[in-house]
Amino acid sequence: METTFNAWDVSRYGGPDVLTSVSRPAPTPTAGQVLVRIRASAVSRADSMMRAGQPKFARLFLGLSRPRSGLIGTCFSGDVVAVGDAVRTLQVGDAVFGEAGLQFGANATHICVDETASVLTKPETVSYEEAATLFDGAMTSWHFLTRVAKVQAGETVLILGGSGSLGTAAVQFAKALGAKVSASASARNAELIKSLGADVVVDYASQDPLKDGCAYDVVFDTLGVSSFRATKSALTKKGRYVCPVLGLALLRDMLLTAVFGRKQAKFAAAGMSKPEVHRAELSEVLALMASNQFSPVMDRTYPLADLVEAHRYVETGRKRGNVVVV
Ligand SMILES: NC(=O)c1ccc[n+]([C@@H]2O[C@H](COP(=O)([O-])OP(=O)(O)OC[C@H]3O[C@@H](n4cnc5c(N)ncnc54)[C@H](OP(=O)(O)O)[C@@H]3O)[C@@H](O)[C@H]2O)c1
Numbered sequence: 001m002e003t004t005f006n007a008w009d010v011s012r013y014g015g016p017d018v019l020t021s022v023s024r025p026a027p028t029p030t031a032g033q034v035l036v037r038i039r040a041s042a043v044s045r046a047d048s049m050m051r052a053g054q055p056k057f058a059r060l061f062l063g064l065s066r067p068r069s070g071l072i073g074t075c076f077s078g079d080v081v082a083v084g085d086a087v088r089t090l091q092v093g094d095a096v097f098g099e100a101g102l103q104f105g106a107n108a109t110h111i112c113v114d115e116t117a118s119v120l121t122k123p124e125t126v127s128y129e130e131a132a133t134l135f136d137g138a139m140t141s142w143h144f145l146t147r148v149a150k151v152q153a154g155e156t157v158l159i160l161g162g163s164g165s166l167g168t169a170a171v172q173f174a175k176a177l178g179a180k181v182s183a184s185a186s187a188r189n190a191e192l193i194k195s196l197g198a199d200v201v202v203d204y205a206s207q208d209p210l211k212d213g214c215a216y217d218v219v220f221d222t223l224g225v226s227s228f229r230a231t232k233s234a235l236t237k238k239g240r241y242v243c244p245v246l247g248l249a250l251l252r253d254m255l256l257t258a259v260f261g262r263k264q265a266k267f268a269a270a271g272m273s274k275p276e277v278h279r280a281e282l283s284e285v286l287a288l289m290a291s292n293q294f295s296p297v298m299d300r301t302y303p304l305a306d307l308v309e310a311h312r313y314v315e316t317g318r319k320r321g322n323v324v325v326v
Pocket residue numbers: 044045046049136137140160161162163164165166167184185186187188189204222223225243244245268269270271314317318319320321
């Protein structure tokens with residue numbers, strides 16, 4: 001058993017350079033915890049926003065003047081290498097994937113998590129790299145399409161930002177749910193989005209999908225590049241505008257549409273759901289993977305030692321699908 005573990009410290013908010021590699025004594029699982037030897041962990045837009053402490057209201061959860069956890073990284077996959085005395089459902093040797101929650105620290109070689117936390121067994125057919133991404137784009141998009149927008153077969157769905165982590169999952173999920181799917185993407189990503197099942201791909205640089213006379217039952221704005229007000233006239237009578245990026249305008253529109261009118265604006269923080277909700281939603285995602293209706297799009301893989309480079313790349317806003325460190 002290793003006596004030290006490597007992780008990435010974030011002791012103040014800022015750009016990728018605030019990240020510092022650290023070596024610490026290996027953690028020991030408490031009675032209800034498992035120790036995981038991490039094989040892959042995701043580097044997501046949400047991670048870079050947490051590192052930067054943006055938007056500022058997020059610091060209420062993350063730490064007012066500096067990141068409370070001190071470590072970075074949210075989603076991981078790996079192997080259970082030790083278990084606490086009271087652990088019943090997992091054992092040494094199990095391959096798992098999970099989310100670190102507000103303790104963070106997933107961009108590391110090891111992590112201790114509660115057996116009852118957001119941890120699932122990793123199927124053999126899913127790689128460690130793929131599994132490490134599932135709590136980000138896949139779970140978030142599945143949550144938004146099935147629980148927030150409640151997409152029905154035959155509905156028309158527009159995915160704004162089809163080539164990101166959320167977007168590449170959303171296109172596949174909307175298709176699997178039986179929707180007619182349009183997605184916005186740049187010309188360089190058009191073929192990718194078509195290969196994921198989109199019926200229509202709109203080049204966001206030269207066309208406005210909201211002004212071509214189409215009516216959508218659901219607009220999933222994965223990047224927060226539009227707004228309820230801008231999409232309203234392109235929504236059907238009971239249309240839903242759903243967006244994972246919260247700002248004051250979305251907050252206002254959520255409150256207003258909850259009381260007035262039939263068209264709805266909605267936000268959710270998928271990561272904040274209870275572990276049992278995460279496990280239920282991800283079991284559904286794994287079932288879609290098993291039936292070849294969903295496969296996470298993998299962009300770049302960096303060594304864990306190059307986490308700063310990985311953050312710089314993610315922050316360009318140009319990644320296609322998911323980035324991991326191993
Ligand atoms: N609420 C929640 O529970 C929750 C959970 C997870 C993530 N999030 C948030 O969700 C957001 C999306 O994350 P993500 O990881 O999917 O993003 P991402 O992967 O970083 O998105 C990058 C992609 O967006 C495309 N893009 C850039 N500008 C665009 C535009 N104007 N129109 C269409 N496509 C555009 C880029 O393509 P080109 O390079 O070709 O432009 C690139 O492929 C983040 O803000 C994240 O914090 C929220």
